[in-house]
Amino acid sequence: MTNTAGLIRRIILATLVCFTSxxxxxxxxxxxxxAVISLASVDELMADIGYLTRAGGSPEYGALVTIxxxxxxxxxxxxxxxxxxxTMDGEPSAIVFVAVSDFAAITTKIEExxxxxxxxxxxxxxxxxxxxxxxxxxxxxxxxxxxxxxLNNLPKDPTELLGGLDKEYDVAIRLNVQNIxxxxxxxAVSEIKQGFERxxxxxxxxxxxxxxxxxxxxxxxxxxxxxxxxxxxxxxxxIDSEAAKTYLDxxxxxxxGTKLASQIGQYxxxxxxYSDFLREDAAATFHFTTPLAKEDVEQMLAMVxxxxxEALKEIDKDDDLPNDEARAEAKDIVGALIDVLQSTxxxxxxxxxxxxxxxxxxxxxIAGGFIxxxxxxxxxxxxxxxLAKQAEDAPGVEVKFDVDQHAGVSFHTLKAPVPEDxxxxxxxxxxxxxxxxxxxxxxxxxxxxxxSAELLKQVIDKSADAAAEETLPMELNIALAPIxxxxxxxxxxxxxxxxxEALKNGNGKDRISITGTPxxxxxxxxxxxxxxxxxxxxxxxxxxxxRDRDPF
Numbered sequence: 001m002t003n004t005a006g007l008i009r010r011i012i013l014a015t016l017v018c019f020t021s022x023x024x025x026x027x028x029x030x031x032x033x034x035a036v037i038s039l040a041s042v043d044e045l046m047a048d049i050g051y052l053t054r055a056g057g058s059p060e061y062g063a064l065v066t067i068x069x070x071x072x073x074x075x076x077x078x079x080x081x082x083x084x085x086x087t088m089d090g091e092p093s094a095i096v097f098v099a100v101s102d103f104a105a106i107t108t109k110i111e112e113x114x115x116x117x118x119x120x121x122x123x124x125x126x127x128x129x130x131x132x133x134x135x136x137x138x139x140x141x142x143x144x145x146x147x148x149x150x151l152n153n154l155p156k157d158p159t160e161l162l163g164g165l166d167k168e169y170d171v172a173i174r175l176n177v178q179n180i181x182x183x184x185x186x187x188a189v190s191e192i193k194q195g196f197e198r199x200x201x202x203x204x205x206x207x208x209x210x211x212x213x214x215x216x217x218x219x220x221x222x223x224x225x226x227x228x229x230x231x232x233x234x235x236x237x238x239i240d241s242e243a244a245k246t247y248l249d250x251x252x253x254x255x256x257g258t259k260l261a262s263q264i265g266q267y268x269x270x271x272x273x274y275s276d277f278l279r280e281d282a283a284a285t286f287h288f289t290t291p292l293a294k295e296d297v298e299q300m301l302a303m304v305x306x307x308x309x310e311a312l313k314e315i316d317k318d319d320d321l322p323n324d325e326a327r328a329e330a331k332d333i334v335g336a337l338i339d340v341l342q343s344t345x346x347x348x349x350x351x352x353x354x355x356x357x358x359x360x361x362x363x364x365x366i367a368g369g370f371i372x373x374x375x376x377x378x379x380x381x382x383x384x385x386x387l388a389k390q391a392e393d394a395p396g397v398e399v400k401f402d403v404d405q406h407a408g409v410s411f412h413t414l415k416a417p418v419p420e421d422x423x424x425x426x427x428x429x430x431x432x433x434x435x436x437x438x439x440x441x442x443x444x445x446x447x448x449x450x451x452s453a454e455l456l457k458q459v460i461d462k463s464a465d466a467a468a469e470e471t472l473p474m475e476l477n478i479a480l481a482p483i484x485x486x487x488x489x490x491x492x493x494x495x496x497x498x499x500x501e502a503l504k505n506g507n508g509k510d511r512i513s514i515t516g517t518p519x520x521x522x523x524x525x526x527x528x529x530x531x532x533x534x535x536x537x538x539x540x541x542x543x544x545x546x547r548d549r550d551p552f
Contacts, residue, residue: 034179053065056538075104141158170239253519292349315327344371347372409438411436412439416435430450475515485500512529
């Protein structure tokens, strides 16, 4: 199973390949178009634009759009979606379709504002511009294209080509990857590979070039495999006024029976020992759980190897180490810690999470995850603490091991004073920073803040209770209300204070989130923004404009 970050990277790069291929030529398979573009009905779009501008605090812009659109939608059936599909008959061509209630009104408007329409027979009208445009009305739909031949054998209901996109999104595009000819996909991959090779050739740093060569080749292979096994790529944007949010989706599905389908299929039914990092009271949270495919293990091990080499080089340059004996000890400790990281990758799974909790004048951060050998981490942290005593003096720093035990996890602490001359840091962190590290048999936890140990214990207990429950393979959440409240408590700025107050009195819809959700033979990644965030953006702009206009 590919890891989440790796799959996202492959999707993005493969999308580039698909768009590049589509621009060059398109599939000759007429069962499906190479791509379809979907627009919701005018009524839905106007309603959603109105909601969006109201949520942003500028309803007048929504009214303006409605007024301006009126002159362009005469004769259009505003209850039906519109769209386009791209086909190939010797060369790429797009056919746009729009539902009409009065085709004569549309042709009159075109002739008044653009140019004369020529009737060339068969119900087809030609508009002679820099490139000819052909139009035909049939069964309540107008089709427009740059080739008259495209207007033969038109679909009776073109919305069927949209595959329901018009019901899910305001705007969407879907690529049918396998309708792009194999030779064209290979050409696109080859062009990306050549660009990569040129980049390496221009790299002057030997170490950077070596790393690029090591990882770039595998990336190209992944793109090629992905383009060969992906079925559809869909990007869609929607506004959901009832749920008070807007979102952007990126979805990929794989061909049935392929390696990619098998890999993505393992996203389903995932569970985690770290799910309670997704705390409702946190300002920010993240969580991930995913097995690793063999290829991803190999690539990550190569990265660990590079990390090891770089770390050992840095130790050689460290002037704080007093002698060669200390330097050798440092290398041994770092090597042992990286050994644990390597063993973790070899286990073939990644799982963990984190939470940032904010309150006026208070900050706590906690994180944790799976590790192959937590006891080895503890042992080498103890060695590192002893070695640190030989380095440059750090007055006031206190390190303690095994200060507490909870559910098989040993807790260790580091306390250090925040320098008096670091006023901004003291506003945020206080006079002393407290770092907590927890080590279990197969887990590691870390946190900073006065409540970090208490919060980690809560996560350990609640995650254990929910260990059998399904979780999303990837989730990131940011809540703006606690972030702005904290910012207002440490910074004297009337704009920040005003925004914090607005969010405090809002609807509790202040989140930005990114999720990965399994679908049939695929996965959907979603960026979601809630209503209070839109209101915050609008209010911030107004407050800034007011400040700019005020000379005092």
